[in-house]
Structure formats: C-alpha cells, structure tokens
Amino acid sequence: MAAAAATTASLCFPVNGNRTHFRVGFSANQLRRPRRLTVRSDLDSDVSDMRVNAPKGLFPPEPEHYKGPKLKVAIIGAGLAGMSTAVELLDQGHEVDIYESRPFIGGKVGSFVDKRGNHIEMGLHVFFGCYNNLFRLLKKVGADKNLLVKDHTHTFVNKGGEIGELDFRFPIGAPIHGMRAFLTTNQLGTYDKARNALALALSPVVRALVDPDGAMQIIRDLDNVSFSEWFMSKGGTRKSIQRMWDPVAYALGFIDCDNISARCMLTIFSLFATKTEASLLRMLKGSPDVYLSGPIKKYIMDKGGRFHLRWGCREILYDRSADGGIYVTGLAMSKATQKKTVKADAYVAACDVPGIKRLLPQNWRESQFFDNIYKLVGVPVVTVQLRYNGWVTELRDLERARLENLICFAFKFINSEMARQLRQATGLDNLLYTPDADFSCFADLALASPEDYYLEGQGSLLQCVLTPGDPYMPLPNDEIIKRVSKQYEANACVIQVLTLFPSSQGLEVTWSSVVKIGQSLYREGPGKDPFRPDQKTPINNFFLAGSYTKQDYIDSMEGATLSGRQASAYICSAGEELVALRKALAANEESQQVAALV
Numbered sequence: 001m002a003a004a005a006a007t008t009a010s011l012c013f014p015v016n017g018n019r020t021h022f023r024v025g026f027s028a029n030q031l032r033r034p035r036r037l038t039v040r041s042d043l044d045s046d047v048s049d050m051r052v053n054a055p056k057g058l059f060p061p062e063p064e065h066y067k068g069p070k071l072k073v074a075i076i077g078a079g080l081a082g083m084s085t086a087v088e089l090l091d092q093g094h095e096v097d098i099y100e101s102r103p104f105i106g107g108k109v110g111s112f113v114d115k116r117g118n119h120i121e122m123g124l125h126v127f128f129g130c131y132n133n134l135f136r137l138l139k140k141v142g143a144d145k146n147l148l149v150k151d152h153t154h155t156f157v158n159k160g161g162e163i164g165e166l167d168f169r170f171p172i173g174a175p176i177h178g179m180r181a182f183l184t185t186n187q188l189g190t191y192d193k194a195r196n197a198l199a200l201a202l203s204p205v206v207r208a209l210v211d212p213d214g215a216m217q218i219i220r221d222l223d224n225v226s227f228s229e230w231f232m233s234k235g236g237t238r239k240s241i242q243r244m245w246d247p248v249a250y251a252l253g254f255i256d257c258d259n260i261s262a263r264c265m266l267t268i269f270s271l272f273a274t275k276t277e278a279s280l281l282r283m284l285k286g287s288p289d290v291y292l293s294g295p296i297k298k299y300i301m302d303k304g305g306r307f308h309l310r311w312g313c314r315e316i317l318y319d320r321s322a323d324g325g326i327y328v329t330g331l332a333m334s335k336a337t338q339k340k341t342v343k344a345d346a347y348v349a350a351c352d353v354p355g356i357k358r359l360l361p362q363n364w365r366e367s368q369f370f371d372n373i374y375k376l377v378g379v380p381v382v383t384v385q386l387r388y389n390g391w392v393t394e395l396r397d398l399e400r401a402r403l404e405n406l407i408c409f410a411f412k413f414i415n416s417e418m419a420r421q422l423r424q425a426t427g428l429d430n431l432l433y434t435p436d437a438d439f440s441c442f443a444d445l446a447l448a449s450p451e452d453y454y455l456e457g458q459g460s461l462l463q464c465v466l467t468p469g470d471p472y473m474p475l476p477n478d479e480i481i482k483r484v485s486k487q488y489e490a491n492a493c494v495i496q497v498l499t500l501f502p503s504s505q506g507l508e509v510t511w512s513s514v515v516k517i518g519q520s521l522y523r524e525g526p527g528k529d530p531f532r533p534d535q536k537t538p539i540n541n542f543f544l545a546g547s548y549t550k551q552d553y554i555d556s557m558e559g560a561t562l563s564g565r566q567a568s569a570y571i572c573s574a575g576e577e578l579v580a581l582r583k584a585l586a587a588n589e590e591s592q593q594v595a596a597l598v
C-alpha cells in the first residue's frame with residue numbers, strides 16, 4: 001500500500017474534449033528517468049487509516065447519532081471552518097444558516113473568476129496525506145475525486161535550476177521511508193545531513209512511533225521555543241535551516257524557523273515520521289471554487305442549509321442573566337443598506353483572526369478567554385500568479401536552450417519554437433520549495449491543477465507565495481510582478497523566477513495577478529498556542545470555529561475542518577441546554593412585551 005502511494009502521480013490525459021492531447025508534468029526524478037504513466041486522481045481506498053496509532057485529538061472518531069432536540073444554528077463565515085461546522089450539524093439533523101460578508105464562499109480557500117475568465121485564488125493550496133478530517137469531508141460531499149496525487153517527493157528548486165529532493169518513494173513505509181529520504185537528500189551536504197539526522201533522532205518524533213499521544217504532549221510543551229532554537233540545540237545546523245527548513249516553515253506558517261514555534265513544525269514531522277502517506281501531496285484538479293468549496297456548498301444546500309452572501313455580521317447582541325452570565329440574543333447583520341437581526345439557538349463565529357477581533361463585543365474582553373484572542377495576530381501573505389508563454393519549469397539543458405533560441409532567432413523561427421513549447425506541457429508537477437527566491441513555495445498550476453489552469457496555446461501558470469509578505473504589502477501590484485518575474489533589470493534586487501529556471505530565458509509573462517492578505521494565518525510564533533480559544537466559549541449559546549482556534553493541528557485547511565467538527569460536537573452536546581435557553585428567552589421576551597403593554 002505504501003509502495004502504491006509512492007509510485008504514482010504523473011498524468012497523461014486530455015483535459016477536455018476540445019483541447020489537444022498534451023504531456024503534463026514531471027517530478028524532478030522523472031526528468032532523469034523514463035516516465036510512468038500512472039493516473040491516480042482520487043483519495044484511493046488503500047490510503048491507510050490515519051486514526052490508527054495516532055494522536056486522538058487529531059483524528060476524532062465518528063460522532064454518535066444525535067438524539068436531542070433540533071437546533072437552529074447561525075454561522076458567521078463561509079470559510080472551510082464554517083462550512084465544516086455546517087456539514088456536521090446538518091448531518092445531525094439541525095437547521096443551519098451561514099452568513100458570509102464576501103460575495104463568494106471559501107474564505108482563504110476561496111476563488112473567483114475575473115471578467116477575463118481567469119481563476120483568481122486567495123492562495124496556493126496543497127493537501128498533505130494526513131488531512132484525514134478534510135478527506136472525510138471531501139468524501140462526504142463527493143469531492144474526493146477532485147484531488148490529484150503528486151509524486152511522493154518534496155522538491156526544492158535552487159538557484160540555477162539545481163533540484164534537491166526529499167524523496168519518500170521507497171517500498172518500505174514509515175518510518176523507514178522518511179529516514180531514507182532524510183539520509184539521501186541531495187538538498188543538504190553530508191555534514192548537514194548527519195547533523196539533521198541527529199536532531200530528528202533526538203526529537204519527540206521518535207516517541208510518536210510508539211506513543212503518539214505522549215509525543216503530542218511533548219510537542220505541545222515545545223510551543224515556547226522557536227524551531228531554530230530547538231533544532232540547533234539538538235545538533236542541527238544553520239545551513240540546514242537555510243537550505244531546507246526555512247522554505248518548509250514559510251510554506252507551513254508564512255514565517256521562518258527563527259519565528260515559527262517548534263510545536264508547529266514538529267506536529268507535522270511526527271505525522272510524516274509515523275504515517276507513510278502523511279507526506280504525500282495532493283492538489284486540486286482545478287480551482288477551489290469548482291473542486292473544493294463548490295461541492296461542499298452543494299452538499300450543504302441539498303441538506304437544507306442556506307447561504308447568505310454579502311451579509312456581514314456587524315454586532316453580536318447580548319444580554320446578562322440574573323446571575324450575571326452572558327447569553328447572545330441575536331446577530332445584527334447588514335448587506336449594503338439592508339439590515340436585519342438574526343436569531344438562533346446557537347451562534348458560531350467561524351471567522352479569521354482579524355474578523356473575530358472586530359466582532360467580539362469589547363466588554364467580553366473582561367474574560368481572559370476572549371482577551372487571549374487579541375494576543376493572536378495574522379501574518380501578511382502575498383500570492384502572485386504569472387502566466388507565461390512557455391513552460392518555465394521544464395529545466396531544459398541551458399546550453400541547448402540558448403542554442404535553440406539563437407537558431408530560432410537567426411532563422412526567424414521564433415514562432416515555431418514557441419509552438420513546440422506550447423504543444424508540450426512539461427515541467428515539474430508538484431509543490432516546489434525554494435530557498436533562493438522571495439517566494440518560498442510555488443507550483444505551476446497549468447501542470448499541477450490543469451482543469452482550470454491549463455490553457456491551450458499558453459504556458460505555465462506559476463502561483464508563487466511571497467513570504468515574508470510584509471515588504472510586499474505596501475508595493476503596488478505592478479511593482480510586485482516586476483520584482484517576481486524580473487527579467488533582469490540593472491536594479492534587480494531579488495533573485496527570482498529566471499534565477500531558478502535559467503532555461504526559461506526568453507519566455508514572457510503574458511498575464512499576472514496579485515492577491516494580498518493583510519492578516520492570513522495566525523502567526524504561529526513561540527508561546528502563542530495557549531492563546532488559541534476552544535470552540536466552546538464561556539457563553540453558553542456562542543461557539544467559535546476557525547483554523548486559529550484550539551485544535552491539535554496547525555492553522556491549515558485540515559485545522560479549519562477539524563475545528564468545525566469540534567464546534568459541532570460541542571453544540572450537539574449542549575442541545576438540551578440550548579433549547580432550555582431558547583424557551584427562557586422567549587418567555588422573558590413575552591413578559592417584557594406584556595409589561596410594555598401594561
């Protein structure tokens with residue numbers, strides 16, 4: 001089973017009927033070896049059950065069938081957390097309304113089509129093989145066939161097109177495949193590799209093999225130190241951090257190893273070490289609105305759930321009971337100039353970090369629980385899409401490419417050279433990390449997610465995640481594009497696409513887009529984990545969901561999905577209590593009306 005997972009990923013299929021037959025995607029290894037033509041596009045049934053010998057918090061068992069009273073639940077936010085909460089509640093027979101301030105669903109996995117037909121995404125999204133909660137959700141909504149499995153290798157692109165790999169393809173699964181990947185990686189020299197192995201051998205990851213919950217506790221306790229601090233204290237080297245771990249840390253949390261908590265990194269490593277497929281990457285067939293959030297929305301609506309787009313929650317209305325306890329009485333909503341008050345039995349705020357801070361009533365900060373949320377901050381991130389008129393990650397022999405270009409130029413065959421390139425969609429079909437550019441991770445979506453991103457007659461669509469995003473936030477979009485795609489101007493200040501792929505010289509950017517998110521993931525710096533709030537709050541009829549809330553995973557799609565499951569479980573277990581509160585509130589309201597009449 002492990003071997004099966006390790007031998008897959010390249011595709012060779014026509015995207016749709018009216019497009020030409022084309023070659024899609026190589027992994028780095030495939031550029032050196034004859035390609036296999038295996039197609040695996042779904043969540044294969046032989047992927048092992050992640051719940052076996054794993055921390056219980058990460059992979060909760062299926063909830064028991066709810067037997068309590070039906071509840072009316074209002075959810076603020078149609079990101080993955082809000083939608084995951086909705087799916088769970090609808091499956092338990094409750095009534096659900098989702099209110100989203102934006103015109104589209106999905107939150108940070110949202111995407112939309114612009115006026116010229118381009119799919120604009122909030123960011124590059126990759127699915128680790130340990131996303132059991134998200135895969136469970138995708139199976140439920142019938143979207144499990146929407147993921148494309150990539151080669152089981154993590155690819156680093158260095159200056160000059162040098163490829164480094166953490167290659168997990170090995171007939172023997174965890175932990176042997178991981179040990180082999182780290183011992184044989186060509187991303188690090190022998191000395192750094194040995195020190196790397198030492199650090200990993202001294203990590204709680206080893207304990208995770210026999211005692212996953214014990215290891216998770218140790219990992220949680222390492223939240224106070226940065227990954228660099230922890231790694232160097234165990235014998236790891238600064239060079240390993242620069243060449244391998246910083247790009248990974250940036251990809252996970254948009255911050256580097258000096259700033260990311262050891263907990264965040266080691267949570268992932270412990271899964272990689274203990275589960276063969278945890279490090280196997282998948283990407284969507286196409287854009288998230290079609291292949292991810294779209295099917296979830298359909299499932300919710302088919303089950304009677306309702307979406308209310310452009311309806312933002314302005315204020316949480318609340319009151320105090322005789323014993324001083326707070327309860328929510330409704331949500332003040334607005335859509336352009338329209339206003340209304342929404343009432344429900346339970347209210348879930350499934351917002352992002354800036355959203356929840358804006359929404360919580362100031363008085364609630366008297367409670368430590370709510371005040372802690374203000375100690376979390378979002379990390380800025382900028383995502384750039386660059387469409388080229390050829391295949392950027394093809395990694396052609398540089399001398400040959402130059403010669404071809406020269407001949408084409410001399411004989412005015414430029415168009416035929418371009419035509420050759422465009423006929424053959426080739427390059428690296430996987431998530432790519434780099435230590436040598438301002439974007440730490442990127443992918444050619446025309447290869448990796450071809451359904452919406454491969455366009456006949458056009459080339460690569462690089463989607464690059466600029467980290468740290470801070471220096472780019474104040475720049476105008478055209479300046480950002482210029483810096484990233486830099487076709488060597490004298491004042492070029494960063495090493496960018498061309499430096500990574502010298503053989504792409506001569507290709508031009510034909511279209512580009514920039515998406516800036518001022519506060520995206522919460523900053524998973526040392527010491528921040530204790531400030532993440534539980535989904536159950538001190539207010540009986542008010543719950544939280546969101547990837548930043550407390551769950552054992554990092555801020556991610558999986559974390560968002562898990563938070564939704566946890567929120568739903570809390571709501572169901574409070575069913576009787578919530579109905580009692582509803583009745584008490586109705587009686588109170590009635591008596592107030594009578595008193596007003598008298």
Ligand SMILES: Cc1cc2nc3c(=O)[nH]c(=O)nc-3n(C[C@H](O)[C@H](O)[C@H](O)COP(=O)(O)OP(=O)(O)OC[C@H]3O[C@@H](n4cnc5c(N)ncnc54)[C@H](O)[C@@H]3O)c2cc1C
Binds near residue numbers: 106
């Ligand atoms: C560039 C980028 C790349 C990423 N790559 C990956 C990846 O490869 N793999 C991975 O697992 N994760 C990745 N993530 C993280 C992942 O996208 C998030 O962790 C996850 O989507 C968060 O979901 P959420 O529902 O918790 O929050 P959000 O998606 O932020 O949803 C919150 C929603 O609440 C709405 N809202 C807020 N306030 C209100 C209000 N007052 N009224 C109404 N609506 C409101 C917002 O508009 C939003 O739609 C990436 C994130 C970014 C930004």
